[in-house]
Amino acid sequence: MHDIRAIRENPAAFDAALARRGDASVSSELLRLDESRRAKILAAETAQAEQNKASKEVGAAKGRGDEVEFQRLRALVADKKAEIARMQTEAKDLDALLTDQLARIANIPAEDVPEGADEDDNVEVNRWGTPRAFDFAPKEHYDIPAVAAAMDFETAAKTSGSRFVNLSKGVARIHRALAQFMIDTHIDKNGLTEMLTPVLVRDEAMYGTDKLPKFGEDSYQTTNGWWLIPTSEVTLTYSVSGDILDQSALPIRMTAHTVCFRSEAGSAGKDTAGMLRQHQFEKVEMVSVTHPDESDAEQKRMLRCAEDLLEQLGIPYRTVVLCTGDMGFGARRTYDIEAWLPGQDAYREISSVSTTGDFQARRMNARFRPEGGGKPEYVHTLNGSGLAVGRCLISVLENGQNADGTVTLPNVLAPYLGGKLTLQLDGTLA
Structure with missing residues (x-):
């Protein structure tokens, strides 16, 4: 299994090492999946913060007797909860896909291994x-x-x-x-x-x-x-x-x-x-x-x-x-x-x-x-x-x-x- 962080840091070196085996470059696809996965995680964390903020404001609106604001905030909390669940599921699916892709890529040869075809x-x-x-x-x-x-x-x-x-x-x-x-x-x-x-x-x-x-x-x-x-x-x-x-x-x-x-x-x-x-x-x-x-x-x-x-x-x-x-x-x-x-x-x-x-x-x-x-x-x-x-x-x-x-x-x-x-x-x- 490869470390995605190492690929992130030097994708060209990773592809060059695979090329020594005669394998195709894969870093661009891996990094695309990684970026999408990380974006979903960030989106879920942002939505979670917004949900937490709205949850606190619900009580305040109820205490003021502001029924309109109270209902709006309750709906917002419910929407954010659903959004978070969706983002987390999508992030989990992307993570599984990335892990599967990484698991199918051969190990990187040591530098002293001679190059050759067969x-x-x-x-x-x-x-x-x-x-x-x-x-x-x-x-x-x-x-x-x-x-x-x-x-x-x-x-x-x-x-x-x-x-x-x-x-x-x-x-x-x-x-x-x-x-x-x-x-x-x-x-x-x-x-x-x-x-x-x-x-x-x-x-x-x-x-x-x-x-x-x-x-x-x-x-x-x-x-x-x-x-x-x-x-x-x-x-x-x-x-x-x-x-x-x-x-x-x-x-x-x-x-x-x-x-x-x-x-x-x-x-x-x-x-x-x-x-x-x-x-x-x-x-x-x-x-x-x-x-x-x-x-x-x-x-x-x-x-x-x-x-x-x-x-x-x-x-x-x-x-x-x-x-x-x-x-x-x-x-x-x-x-x-x-x-x-x-x-x-x-x-x-x-x-x-x-x-x-x-x-x-x-x-x-x-x-x-x-x-x-x-x-x-x-x-x-x-x-x-x-x-x-x-x-x-x-x-x-x-x-x-x-x-x-x-x-x-x-x-x-x-x-x-x-x-x-x-x-x-x-x-x-x-």
Whole structure:
């Protein structure tokens, strides 16, 4: 959510920032609504003053026995009362319209975000590991014999349709092990607090974390009105909605492993094979709530937390900063981590780490009380995948595949797999 006062003070700068995203100028329309709203409020206040004055004069006229003046003033009071109610209603309607317009405008990109139109203009900032040189043609995850024995799309389609999968035997256990490894690392090494949150949320939570109103079609809503979370960013971030935190409580760092749901409405025809893009998937999320002065450093910290997981797993990756035209709606700056998938001969996104500044905090009224005193200020919120479990599974399977169709797994998973680090041709672990 944007601050209309800031737009009022410098509309040209606001439009210029939106232009960097490729969005149209909107300040003139916003200021027109704002001016009309403020005019109605002023008119209501003026009418209220006139009503108060006339109300006092009614008694005086009655005391003088001036029946004509008494009736005139009574009629004036009634007229002003009706005028005030009308003005207040019109001001309320304009305020709702202005708020809705502001809620549909993307966040302003940070000044250091590179300009560009799409993913081709993203800028690589880090690369780790060397892709393995295979002495055979590496397969995509679902074609690896050992994986195919325990990854079933046809049965899942019978119960749920496309973009769902049933995992069994060793593949299901590896998936679970990866999530446990991520959560344990975030708790024991990275100092995050583990949370177990609902996967059903109300409109307010989706709105406060910028998923509504603009992107409702990308999520699933139940018949009784709840939304299935697209990520636990929603529940973790919204946990501080309406709060005034002590500055000493910041930063708040949380992590959660949840099932997530996305309609993938805008991705028809993309990644239809395999489990790269699913309607239901699992993710380990990181969320930080910080002091505004610390949010940029916190983003770098969160990025390292995610990168470190891939390094421990031995998965080559590259990190890019998204350009203005490729950033998400609520992001002020986003880093994507892309894991190497030898079956696709490409790097594919496995984590996004974003700072939203005070964009979400304004929507959900999350503030902190400065230590030195003074008026409460909005916190900054950040979120990042640490990591997407299914995509991490794909990376581990493809990078560990062998010529005989088996898969060798990373040593770091041994404690979670009973020491068994080979996925055999029948889909079991040995």
